[in-house]
Amino acid sequence: MCTTGEIIILSDDDDCEDVPPNELSVFIVEVEDVKKSECAVPPTALDEDLVITFSRSAEVLPHARYDCPIHPFTATDCEVSVPVPNNHLMCDQCFCYICDKLASSCKWWCYSGLCHCNSHKKSDFWNNHRNCALLGGLKTFNLTLSEVDSHLRNAETMLQSFRQELSTLYGVFLKGRVLEECGPIQTRKNCRIFDYTPVYEHVSSFLNKADQQDSRAAAIMMLGATEDFIRHFQVSGTFLLQSPSADAVKARLLLLQR
Numbered sequence: 001m002c003t004t005g006e007i008i009i010l011s012d013d014d015d016c017e018d019v020p021p022n023e024l025s026v027f028i029v030e031v032e033d034v035k036k037s038e039c040a041v042p043p044t045a046l047d048e049d050l051v052i053t054f055s056r057s058a059e060v061l062p063h064a065r066y067d068c069p070i071h072p073f074t075a076t077d078c079e080v081s082v083p084v085p086n087n088h089l090m091c092d093q094c095f096c097y098i099c100d101k102l103a104s105s106c107k108w109w110c111y112s113g114l115c116h117c118n119s120h121k122k123s124d125f126w127n128n129h130r131n132c133a134l135l136g137g138l139k140t141f142n143l144t145l146s147e148v149d150s151h152l153r154n155a156e157t158m159l160q161s162f163r164q165e166l167s168t169l170y171g172v173f174l175k176g177r178v179l180e181e182c183g184p185i186q187t188r189k190n191c192r193i194f195d196y197t198p199v200y201e202h203v204s205s206f207l208n209k210a211d212q213q214d215s216r217a218a219a220i221m222m223l224g225a226t227e228d229f230i231r232h233f234q235v236s237g238t239f240l241l242q243s244p245s246a247d248a249v250k251a252r253l254l255l256l257q258r
């Protein structure tokens with residue numbers, strides 16, 4: 001069986017006079033460059049000038065837990081309540097299939113109800129779970145993992161933080177503010193104004209950022225932002241501001257016509 005890592009090959013060739021003595025006998029071959037079929041060639045078919053006198057087994061490369069060469073894995077389906085016996089064991093290079101990071105840093109590895117250690121790729125249940133976890137908000141755009149690149153991930157991160165701030169600003173808008181110009185404090189409670197401008201400016205600035213991204217990332221940001229602000233409505237206050245951006249309905253139109 002092929003091992004991975006490096007192999008040191010010594011040559012017993014005596015007729016390598018043109019090669020400096022310190023270079024003629026040792027070759028270090030990275031196994032990644034050696035095709036499996038080459039490993040299977042019988043010794044007689046190899047170059048007669050080469051004899052393998054030493055090989056070193058490779059370090060274990062990172063792998064999903066279900067592929068661990070050290071701890072056997074038992075595949076089940078939909079088991080999230082408890083670790084199937086021994087599935088919770090991990091080596092230094094075991095990755096969580098759901099989080100796509102080292103199993104040792106998975107928060108849900110043995111967490112009852114969300115237990116990730118039983119996950120594996122031959123299960124629709126776990127594959128869906130993985131897609132949801134890794135796609136995050138991008139799942140609503142019908143993207144698959146193979147279509148997602150760093151631009152889209154960045155767009156999604158920006159969209160999430162945009163949405164948090166948008167929700168705060170829209171909450172403030174819905175409460176309105178009391179106009180101090182309304183006279184004595186006792187009469188002010190009905191003197192409310194609902195100014196959408198801060199929300200409008202927040203959306204505008206986000207759409208400007210979207211314009212600077214690559215086309216797919218920009219589309220995700222614009223669609224995501226539109227999905228949110230399109231639902232905003234105007235609240236009638238005692239006073240109306242003249243600026244179109246102060247009125248949620250007019251501001252929405254301005255944003256859509258950008």
Ligand SMILES: [Zn+2]
Pocket residue numbers: 063065067068069070071090091092093094095
């Ligand atoms: Zn492992």
Ligand SMILES: [Zn+2]
Pocket residue numbers: 096097098099100106107108109116
């Ligand atoms: Zn995990």
